[in-house]
Amino acid sequence: MIDFDTAFARLIGHEGGFTRDAKDPGNWTGGKPGAGQLKGTKFGVSAASYPHLDIEHMTLEQARSIYREDFWGVLGEAHPAVKFQLFDAAVNHGRANAIRFLQRAVGVADDGAWGAVSQAALTRMDHNDVLLRFVAHRLRFWSSLTTFDAYGRGWTRRGAENLLLAAQDN
Numbered sequence: 511m512i513d514f515d516t517a518f519a520r521l522i523g524h525e526g527g528f529t530r531d532a533k534d535p536g537n538w539t540g541g542k543p544g545a546g547q548l549k550g551t552k553f554g555v556s557a558a559s560y561p562h563l564d565i566e567h568m569t570l571e572q573a574r575s576i577y578r579e580d581f582w583g584v585l586g587e588a589h590p591a592v593k594f595q596l597f598d599a600a601v602n603h604g605r606a607n608a609i610r611f612l613q614r615a616v617g618v619a620d621d622g623a624w625g626a627v628s629q630a631a632l633t634r635m636d637h638n639d640v641l642l643r644f645v646a647h648r649l650r651f652w653s654s655l656t657t658f659d660a661y662g663r664g665w666t667r668r669g670a671e672n673l674l675l676a677a678q679d680n
Contacts (some may be wrong), residue, residue, distance in 0.1 A: 512590040512679065514582050517573055517597050524668050526552030529565055533660060554601050568630060577601060586629055589637035591679035595644055615643035641676040645669055
Protein backbone atom coordinates (compact mmCIF):
# COMPACT_ATOMS: atom_id res chain seq x y z
CA MET A 511 0.00 0.00 0.00
CA ILE A 512 1.30 3.42 -0.89
CA ASP A 513 0.55 5.83 1.93
CA PHE A 514 1.20 9.57 1.97
CA ASP A 515 4.68 9.26 3.50
CA THR A 516 5.80 6.80 0.82
CA ALA A 517 4.27 8.93 -1.94
CA PHE A 518 5.89 12.08 -0.55
CA ALA A 519 9.32 10.45 -0.33
CA ARG A 520 9.05 9.37 -3.95
CA LEU A 521 7.75 12.69 -5.17
CA ILE A 522 10.30 14.82 -3.37
CA GLY A 523 12.95 12.83 -5.25
CA HIS A 524 11.55 14.37 -8.44
CA GLU A 525 11.52 17.87 -7.02
CA GLY A 526 14.60 19.92 -6.41
CA GLY A 527 15.77 22.56 -4.04
CA PHE A 528 15.40 26.27 -4.56
CA THR A 529 15.64 27.68 -8.09
CA ARG A 530 14.96 31.11 -9.46
CA ASP A 531 15.05 30.52 -13.21
CA ALA A 532 13.67 33.61 -14.95
CA LYS A 533 12.71 31.51 -18.00
CA ASP A 534 10.50 29.14 -15.97
CA PRO A 535 6.88 30.38 -15.79
CA GLY A 536 6.38 28.64 -12.44
CA ASN A 537 9.01 30.83 -10.80
CA TRP A 538 6.94 33.98 -11.38
CA THR A 539 3.98 34.97 -9.20
CA GLY A 540 2.07 35.87 -12.38
CA GLY A 541 2.66 32.44 -13.97
CA LYS A 542 4.68 33.66 -16.95
CA PRO A 543 8.17 35.13 -17.35
CA GLY A 544 8.16 38.79 -16.43
CA ALA A 545 4.71 38.72 -14.80
CA GLY A 546 4.71 39.52 -11.09
CA GLN A 547 7.66 38.74 -8.86
CA LEU A 548 10.43 36.23 -9.56
CA LYS A 549 10.14 34.26 -6.28
CA GLY A 550 11.24 30.85 -7.56
CA THR A 551 10.36 27.24 -6.87
CA LYS A 552 11.42 24.96 -4.04
CA PHE A 553 10.52 21.32 -3.42
CA GLY A 554 8.13 21.64 -6.38
CA VAL A 555 6.14 24.43 -4.73
CA SER A 556 6.03 27.27 -7.22
CA ALA A 557 5.55 31.01 -6.94
CA ALA A 558 2.92 30.77 -9.68
CA SER A 559 0.74 28.49 -7.56
CA TYR A 560 1.63 29.94 -4.14
CA PRO A 561 2.48 33.62 -4.72
CA HIS A 562 1.89 34.49 -1.06
CA LEU A 563 4.60 32.14 0.27
CA ASP A 564 8.27 32.84 0.97
CA ILE A 565 9.42 30.16 -1.47
CA GLU A 566 13.15 30.58 -0.86
CA HIS A 567 12.89 29.94 2.89
CA MET A 568 10.26 27.19 2.77
CA THR A 569 11.06 24.11 4.82
CA LEU A 570 10.57 20.53 3.74
CA GLU A 571 7.87 20.18 6.41
CA GLN A 572 5.98 23.15 4.95
CA ALA A 573 6.13 21.52 1.52
CA ARG A 574 4.92 18.23 3.03
CA SER A 575 1.95 20.03 4.58
CA ILE A 576 1.04 21.68 1.25
CA TYR A 577 1.26 18.36 -0.57
CA ARG A 578 -0.91 16.58 1.97
CA GLU A 579 -3.55 19.30 2.04
CA ASP A 580 -3.68 20.32 -1.63
CA PHE A 581 -2.63 17.27 -3.67
CA TRP A 582 -3.02 14.01 -1.74
CA GLY A 583 -6.29 12.14 -1.95
CA VAL A 584 -7.66 13.70 -5.14
CA LEU A 585 -9.43 10.43 -5.99
CA GLY A 586 -11.91 8.31 -4.13
CA GLU A 587 -11.34 4.63 -4.79
CA ALA A 588 -8.43 3.64 -7.01
CA HIS A 589 -5.51 1.26 -7.11
CA PRO A 590 -2.63 2.73 -5.02
CA ALA A 591 -0.39 2.88 -8.10
CA VAL A 592 -2.94 5.07 -9.87
CA LYS A 593 -3.30 7.28 -6.79
CA PHE A 594 0.46 7.83 -6.65
CA GLN A 595 0.66 8.71 -10.34
CA LEU A 596 -2.17 11.21 -9.99
CA PHE A 597 -0.51 12.73 -6.92
CA ASP A 598 2.79 13.16 -8.77
CA ALA A 599 1.04 14.72 -11.77
CA ALA A 600 -1.08 17.03 -9.61
CA VAL A 601 2.05 18.49 -8.01
CA ASN A 602 3.79 18.82 -11.37
CA HIS A 603 0.89 20.04 -13.54
CA GLY A 604 -1.82 21.17 -11.11
CA ARG A 605 -4.81 19.17 -9.89
CA ALA A 606 -7.12 19.96 -12.80
CA ASN A 607 -4.54 18.99 -15.45
CA ALA A 608 -3.71 15.77 -13.60
CA ILE A 609 -7.41 14.89 -13.49
CA ARG A 610 -7.69 15.66 -17.22
CA PHE A 611 -4.87 13.20 -17.95
CA LEU A 612 -6.65 10.54 -15.90
CA GLN A 613 -9.98 11.28 -17.58
CA ARG A 614 -8.33 10.87 -20.99
CA ALA A 615 -6.76 7.63 -19.78
CA VAL A 616 -10.17 6.20 -18.83
CA GLY A 617 -11.95 7.57 -21.92
CA VAL A 618 -14.30 10.20 -20.50
CA ALA A 619 -14.69 13.92 -21.13
CA ASP A 620 -11.62 15.71 -19.77
CA ASP A 621 -13.19 18.59 -17.87
CA GLY A 622 -10.75 18.51 -14.93
CA ALA A 623 -13.48 17.74 -12.38
CA TRP A 624 -13.51 14.22 -10.93
CA GLY A 625 -17.02 12.90 -10.53
CA ALA A 626 -19.20 9.80 -10.69
CA VAL A 627 -18.82 9.26 -14.46
CA SER A 628 -15.02 9.47 -14.25
CA GLN A 629 -14.94 7.21 -11.20
CA ALA A 630 -17.15 4.60 -12.88
CA ALA A 631 -14.92 4.55 -15.96
CA LEU A 632 -11.82 4.16 -13.77
CA THR A 633 -13.44 1.31 -11.83
CA ARG A 634 -14.23 -0.57 -15.07
CA MET A 635 -10.66 -0.45 -16.39
CA ASP A 636 -7.66 -2.57 -15.53
CA HIS A 637 -5.31 -0.41 -13.47
CA ASN A 638 -2.30 -1.40 -15.60
CA ASP A 639 -4.01 -0.02 -18.71
CA VAL A 640 -4.87 3.15 -16.81
CA LEU A 641 -1.26 3.58 -15.66
CA LEU A 642 0.19 3.20 -19.15
CA ARG A 643 -2.35 5.52 -20.73
CA PHE A 644 -1.98 8.09 -17.94
CA VAL A 645 1.81 8.37 -18.26
CA ALA A 646 1.45 8.49 -22.06
CA HIS A 647 -0.84 11.52 -21.73
CA ARG A 648 1.69 13.21 -19.46
CA LEU A 649 4.48 12.58 -21.97
CA ARG A 650 2.33 14.03 -24.77
CA PHE A 651 1.61 17.08 -22.65
CA TRP A 652 5.24 17.70 -21.76
CA SER A 653 6.34 17.35 -25.37
CA SER A 654 3.71 19.89 -26.49
CA LEU A 655 5.07 22.66 -24.26
CA THR A 656 7.20 25.42 -25.76
CA THR A 657 9.60 24.98 -22.82
CA PHE A 658 10.27 21.33 -23.69
CA ASP A 659 13.67 22.09 -25.22
CA ALA A 660 14.80 23.64 -21.94
CA TYR A 661 13.17 21.27 -19.44
CA GLY A 662 12.11 18.19 -21.41
CA ARG A 663 15.05 16.04 -20.43
CA GLY A 664 14.08 16.26 -16.75
CA TRP A 665 10.40 15.74 -17.49
CA THR A 666 11.02 12.61 -19.55
CA ARG A 667 13.35 11.29 -16.85
CA ARG A 668 10.50 11.80 -14.38
CA GLY A 669 8.09 9.99 -16.72
CA ALA A 670 10.50 7.06 -17.09
CA GLU A 671 10.92 6.81 -13.31
CA ASN A 672 7.14 6.87 -12.91
CA LEU A 673 6.76 4.02 -15.40
CA LEU A 674 9.25 1.99 -13.36
CA LEU A 675 7.35 2.80 -10.15
CA ALA A 676 4.06 1.84 -11.83
CA ALA A 677 5.54 -1.55 -12.75
CA GLN A 678 6.78 -2.00 -9.19
CA ASP A 679 3.44 -0.98 -7.68
CA ASN A 680 1.12 -3.06 -9.79
